[in-house]
Amino acid sequence: MRVLASAPAKIILFGEHSVVYGKPAIAAAIDLRTYVRAEFNKNGRIRIEAKDIRTPGLTVSFSEDQIYFETDYGRAAEVLSYVREAINLVMEEADKQKGVTVSITSQIPVGAGLGSSAAVAVATIGAVSKLLNLELSNAEIAKLGHKVELLVQGASSGIDPTVSAVGGFLYYQNGSFESLPVVELPIVVGYTGSSGSTKELVAKVRKSFDEMPEIIDPILNSMGKVVEKAKEIILAEYDKEIKFELLGRLMNINHGLLDALGVSTKSLSDLVYASREAGALGAKITGAGGGGCMYALAPEKQSEVATAIKIAGGMPMITKISKEGLRIEEVEK
Numbered sequence: 001m002r003v004l005a006s007a008p009a010k011i012i013l014f015g016e017h018s019v020v021y022g023k024p025a026i027a028a029a030i031d032l033r034t035y036v037r038a039e040f041n042k043n044g045r046i047r048i049e050a051k052d053i054r055t056p057g058l059t060v061s062f063s064e065d066q067i068y069f070e071t072d073y074g075r076a077a078e079v080l081s082y083v084r085e086a087i088n089l090v091m092e093e094a095d096k097q098k099g100v101t102v103s104i105t106s107q108i109p110v111g112a113g114l115g116s117s118a119a120v121a122v123a124t125i126g127a128v129s130k131l132l133n134l135e136l137s138n139a140e141i142a143k144l145g146h147k148v149e150l151l152v153q154g155a156s157s158g159i160d161p162t163v164s165a166v167g168g169f170l171y172y173q174n175g176s177f178e179s180l181p182v183v184e185l186p187i188v189v190g191y192t193g194s195s196g197s198t199k200e201l202v203a204k205v206r207k208s209f210d211e212m213p214e215i216i217d218p219i220l221n222s223m224g225k226v227v228e229k230a231k232e233i234i235l236a237e238y239d240k241e242i243k244f245e246l247l248g249r250l251m252n253i254n255h256g257l258l259d260a261l262g263v264s265t266k267s268l269s270d271l272v273y274a275s276r277e278a279g280a281l282g283a284k285i286t287g288a289g290g291g292g293c294m295y296a297l298a299p300e301k302q303s304e305v306a307t308a309i310k311i312a313g314g315m316p317m318i319t320k321i322s323k324e325g326l327r328i329e330e331v332e333k
């Protein structure tokens, strides 16, 4: 038997980082996907084929007629830890230990704030649980995805695996979520081309919080307030124009607060300011930061903002919200 599952990337519209401290956040699944194929194998081992992930810790040295490869196996194995933990949790849940081969292909840039870790965990849990005949709802898969992120990262709010499993537009707080009506947002995502590790960025914010709680706590509280206000605006019966203008202002405030937490970089802020100058109503980091992506809200200015992002050295992506979360694509008996 073979199963192919897929799960989407996400953008965090408002509230990354503060969501780890129990504040609310708003996120949407987008139309970039990670595909995971799972099948039984005969050798009884877990085999992971990650087709588009770079191997860290690889050193190659050349002499005239020979090539030497040295691998830091610890670092190479670490990169697959989201997939390994996802497979282990499903096997524990099913109370079965089987030889399974998992093969991954992904459209989502890695470490770029678009939830590649959550998508790979959710698609793996989806494919392997179907293979083992375990009937799990998408909400249960989201919980297992959250466990995977906690095991690998040490800290995670759970918003990324939840939005990847459930899809659509979500308001999330402390493990509970509410689906919001899908507003077609005219956004442009800008990718700096560099990456940041969520585990390290969440740890960096934690360190500042522990060292200067009297300064960091009010910033996190403000972020929570920005999210509450954004939800109010999304649900209000305003004209689109007013809605976008207000949401744009809140995005700019949220970006400033993220910068104050120390998770922006020069290239991220360059893309943010270039987008605003090209007519975006708002622009901010999306995801953990430290590199990766920002997004801009640019009604009727999407192509101007995309060009400005390109000129500022980034890679623009015009994406749509994906109503669908985890999807079982194929089951071959």
Ligand SMILES: Nc1ncnc2c1ncn2[C@@H]1O[C@H](COP(=O)(O)OP(=O)(O)OP(=O)(O)O)[C@@H](O)[C@H]1O
Residues within 6 Å of the ligand: 034, 050, 051, 052, 053, 078, 079, 080, 081, 082, 083, 104, 105, 106, 109, 110, 111, 112, 113, 114, 115, 116, 117, 118, 120, 160, 196, 197, 198, 199, 286, 287, 288, 289
């Ligand atoms: N296609 C893939 N195959 C295997 N592992 C992957 C794949 N994509 C992502 N990962 C895992 O996820 C890690 C990146 O996760 P990380 O949480 O740091 O960034 P992100 O999820 O892309 O961004 P964010 O968490 O800010 O949304 C990679 O180092 C790797 O361990």
Ligand SMILES: C[C@@](O)(CCO)CC(=O)[O-]
Residues within 6 Å of the ligand: 012, 015, 016, 017, 018, 019, 020, 113, 115, 155, 156, 157, 158, 159, 160, 198, 202, 287, 288
């Ligand atoms: C930085 C963070 O808030 C979002 C990463 O996409 C981490 C988390 O919520 O687990």
Ligand SMILES: [Mg+2]
Residues within 6 Å of the ligand: 115, 116, 117, 118, 160, 198
């Ligand atoms: Mg992640």
